[in-house]
Amino acid sequence: MPEGHTIHRLASALDELWSGQRLRASSPQGRFANGAESIDGQVLLGASAHGKHLFLPFAPEGYMPLDGPGVTWLRVHLGLYGSWTFDGDASFTAPHAIGAPRRRVGERGEHPLGRSGGSALVGLGVGTGGGTAPGKWSPSEPRGAVRLRLLGEHGCADLTGPAACELLDADGVAAVRHRLGPDPLRDDGEREVFVANVRRRRKPVGELLMDQAVLAGAGNIYRAETLFRCRINPYRPGNATGVGRLRAVWDDLVPLMTYGVETGFITTVDAADVPDVLDEGDQEAARWYVYHRDGRACLRCGTTVRRAEVGGRTLFWCPRCQAR
């Protein structure tokens, strides 16, 4: 569920909260007991993301070189269901929950129209420990199947349901990154590499945008929405898609996903296209053009939005706006 913007947002939150600090690591659920044990008590050196992968380098206190052999890298991939839940005292601000779009009791951020909610870092007025004076906070019992709990002085982060949670050395990290295509959210993401990756293949462009080796970070919502915004037919073969059109996709994704990192939400509809009156049950109309809007009228042309399975996932598109 969580697309690349979620992971980048998470990486900056963790970097801001804990970089340079010594953390406790444990696996309340037990399934990552060995891994947690080996980084327990080490210092978090930073946090970064490539596509949907989160990388957290750990080293013993006092260890210097970030690329040295003493660094242990934690790699987390949330998959479809994974999520992080934060809790802590008043000085500990983080997204309350980040990952799969579950509603938890008291959770904020279920914004009605996709614009008011989602400040960059939501304070913890809602967690069990929220508002506790600094220094007086103590971690609550983990809820659910917590694979990994990272605990700092002022708060903790609980990881549940990840598709991947493993320890790697620097070579292992390089190997994972080698399999990934360029990420529009990274400084080293190269547009022309993405363009070449698509044009090398015959598969439908709607399928290629989900392939993390072609483009890292976009998921099912961003693929549907950017194809709509760029008016590209999802069934068009990659090698028959013009360079200019693919550059437009990349140039569209960069600000779109950057906005996602800043707000925590995927919002893709330009202000001019927001309907004046929202239909009953059409609350998502102001957020997305086509995603989850099958059977309803296209916000731009009124044609009925369609859905179909492409690349093993449900794709949504407007047959008129995206005729070619």
Added chain:
DNA sequence: TTTCCATGAGAAT
């Protein structure tokens, strides 16, 4: 209560 489904991806066939 059971089943289905979801912003994912690797392995198996």
Added chain:
DNA sequence: TTCTCCTGGAAAT
């Protein structure tokens, strides 16, 4: 292509 795994909420029974 199909299967499988990770979790939890909503819909269906």
